[in-house]
Amino acid sequence: MTGKKGQGRLSENQDVAFHEAGHAVAAVELGVRFRDVSIVADESEGSAGHMFSVLPLPFSGDLEADVEERGEEKVRRRYERHLIVSLAGEAAQRIAANQLTGNPERYRGCDNDRNAVYDVAVAIFENNEVAEAYVAFLYRRAVSIMRSPAGWCGVAAVAAALQDKKMLSSAQVRSICREAVMRAIKEDSRPPEKS
Numbered sequence: 001m002t003g004k005k006g007q008g009r010l011s012e013n014q015d016v017a018f019h020e021a022g023h024a025v026a027a028v029e030l031g032v033r034f035r036d037v038s039i040v041a042d043e044s045e046g047s048a049g050h051m052f053s054v055l056p057l058p059f060s061g062d063l064e065a066d067v068e069e070r071g072e073e074k075v076r077r078r079y080e081r082h083l084i085v086s087l088a089g090e091a092a093q094r095i096a097a098n099q100l101t102g103n104p105e106r107y108r109g110c111d112n113d114r115n116a117v118y119d120v121a122v123a124i125f126e127n128n129e130v131a132e133a134y135v136a137f138l139y140r141r142a143v144s145i146m147r148s149p150a151g152w153c154g155v156a157a158v159a160a161a162l163q164d165k166k167m168l169s170s171a172q173v174r175s176i177c178r179e180a181v182m183r184a185i186k187e188d189s190r191p192p193e194k195s
């Protein structure tokens with residue numbers, strides 16, 4: 001990462017790169033398939049970047065139909081990995097912001113992900129209070145993935161590559177993560193301290 005702590009906010013490009021890198025690295029860590037990750041804005045979607053993931057077959061994306069066919073617990077576990085990936089963008093963004101600027105505030109783009117996760121949680125549990133607690137739990141899981149040595153090495157390396165190339169395939173992300181972890185082992189680098 002570049003920049004000095006206390007400099008204000010991340011640049012928009014850094015902000016989006018860390019956010020999307022968080023999604024991609026969490027997907028790699030949790031075995032969630034995805035096609036690519038990009039920091040190219042899509043005005044028609046209202047996004048500054050994206051990670052195109054694929055729900056594992058035979059899960060349709062229709063939560064009620066999936067629960068009816070597969071059972072609540074199995075569907076919850078499968079969806080949970082995707083929900084953690086959705087929250088990992090915010091986690092990575094906040095960790096990077098704190099490391100670079102000393103300011104871990106939430107940045108734009110996080111509310112859409114969090115609201116989508118909350119909607120799925122409400123559909124699973126049919127109780128707002130339980131859904132809120134579940135989303136908080138999933139966010140803590142996302143933070144723990146981002147703070148792990150392999151997770152943070154991957155996020156920093158993928159964010160840097162995204163700032164350079166703008167789009168990476170899932171294979172490129174996996175390769176960048178492996179290389180970053182191997183470099184970290186050689187350099188004995190540490191993950192960022194807790195904020």
